[in-house]
Amino acid sequence: HNKQSNISFKNKKKVRKPQEEWYRVENTHEAIISEEVFQKVQELIASRRRKRRNGMTQIFAGLIKCADCGWSLAYGENRQNKNPYGYYHCSKNGQGLRQCSMHYIRYDVLYAYVLARLQYWSMLAQKDEDKLLKRLLNASDRERNSAKKKQAAELKKAEKRKAEVDGLFAKMYEDWSAGRITEYNFNMLSEKYQNEQKELEIKIRQLHETMEAAVQTAADAEKWIALMKQYVNPVELTAELLNTLIEKITVHEAVKSEDGSREQEVEIYYRFIGKID
Template sequence: MKNRAAIYIRLSKEERQQKQGSLQMQREMLERYAEEKGFSLAGIYCDDGQSGVDFERPAFQALMRDIEAGKIDILLTKDLSRLGRNSARTTDLLDEYFPSKGVRYISVNEGVDTQAESSANLIAPIANAVNELYARDISQKIRSSLYARMEAGQYIGSFAPYGYRKSNKEHGKLERDWQAAAVVRKIFTWASAGKTPAQIAEKMEQEQYCTPLEYRRSGMILRSQMRQYRWESGTVRKLLRNPCYMGMLVQGRTQKISFKAKRSKSLPKECWRVCMQAQEAIVSQEMYTQVQRMLAGRRRRPRGGWQNLFAGIAWCADCGARMSSAQSGGHHSLICGAYKRRGKDACSSHRLSYEALLEEVEDKIMMQLQTASVQKETMMGNLWQQLQAIAKTGQQERKRQQIYNKLRHLYDDKYSGKITEELFLQLQTQYEGELSGINGALALQIKMEEQWQCWKKMAERAWNPSALTREMLLIMIERIEVAQPKADLPMEITIQWKKRSRQESLLPNGLNV
């Protein structure tokens, strides 16, 4: 009989802080259980400080590799929450993955055993759902705590910005790091004198200054050995744009898309947490503002004060090269890129007045938008009605909590003999069906609320036919082809529209209008 047993133990940072058990207690309990059952110990896998929501835990991944290699017959955990706090993923492991690999899973505290005809197995889906609810609740509490600290002007980052250090006396407070602060002032002084980020990076290399990462690791301002990292223009630009150097603390620029996911999304400026005079400034507000203007001027100024809206959109129909801009006598035109590079042996010029192309494309786009504007009010009205209908699910979170409570009481009633097995299964199916519907409604509500305002602003801007913009061209037009006519006629212009119309491309996925 196969009895090679693996022990998996886990403790999150939050559980450790709240002193909810220990890894040693889990290990001793599971070792005693394995010994009592006569299992041979194949290995102990320990994840310390790892969240149960994340299944990319180092020890858990090592466990999965050994299961794939056929080294494990039995997996032991203290309870289901040690395995994970993502209900769907944990249930899939129990119902699909472990059986397919011939692995017997045992949750000692709850009595779940995937190879035994145990009534405790019936509660596994409920326990997984409750474990996920716990993780969601912890995530919300942590987020609320972080927001409160941001509002109070406390710094929540893992590492202090270059030029500062975390205070040992006052939690969440940044203090000047005098030697690094002097370097920051020097960088701002150079920038205010007109040096570009690339020139400043080169000067920092010449003077052998450690990069912010090198300084954090070594504590040395100047390099004493061969350099590991180079100063790059991006490093300098990021430093120059950081408002912390004029005493302002800006946090909360991003937010995780879900407590289950690692990926974050950028938040609009109105959602950022800003605290003025949160720490001692390294440079004056006047110098910081001056440097921002200089950076913005370099970034936004089009070459020659003119921008080609058709770059990457207009193509030569005869050779397939991109149409390139040209200027003569103050007038702009487009010519075949192959002709511009290699002359008439590559292709003919296909010279076309930029203003003529702009006028023709603008006329055709306006015709498209005038047709679409007839549908505008109906579309906006229908989409808003959908959002309002879904918004009524605001009470669903409370209902979900109530169903979780019902499921827990149902389990208690079943094992106390108050209800029959048949009624238990019937009510369990009913409650889980209701729970599934509520989870779907909540997910859609969050998605709709986040996308509605963005969609409305974009739609209003796109349906306003007052000006042709680069954004409008990219969204509406797939490609413009310019062909050389055989006779002495104007250039032939063909517009290929995007397959999805402008209004469709703005709609969030899954919405109908």
């Protein structure tokens, strides 16, 4: 049920001072986001602000990724129809590469979906900040636990293989010392085992770092809510809005059902908090 709150309007006359009389007082309030995060977002906006031939800015530039290969989705236009429209497709599929499927999605469909999701989160942020914070933390716990299980399995597998390679290397050294294998075979196998050892060591270290960095804190969720509260009920998408709130958007390949309908999964990964439903 939609409830409409009573809004009172008061007539307050404001007198605007000339700009030469303005003065700025900095650092009087605690920043909602750090200067470092603010500058990073501004740099992203500047680097992603590409313009199409008609002069319009590609607000999604650099944000949309293929869910399967990870490449960016390229923008294109269909001018054959009576009403031309823009669309995105996997850049690894285009340019004659054909190394991935299309992952085709219309610009207007993507725009409407992302705007609806941001309007939804904006409404929750204004309505009940504490409730939204609890929901974000619960969602991040589920996401983190799921990722942690996969990473733990990968780590266990890598550590097991590392122990096997270490054992094989030691055994080979014994065989070489006892003259059971030639110098040539020793050198060839030695290089092979040492390369695999290095690769496994790097993988194990990266998994440890990923698992440690994946810890989601309440501060991260609070930062995102604070950012969201700056955009009260957004009615349009801009490069600034998207890059401030969103890390990336992944587009899956569409699935057509027997009745001809088309279903497509689009995942939005938000800044600080990752993917939430």
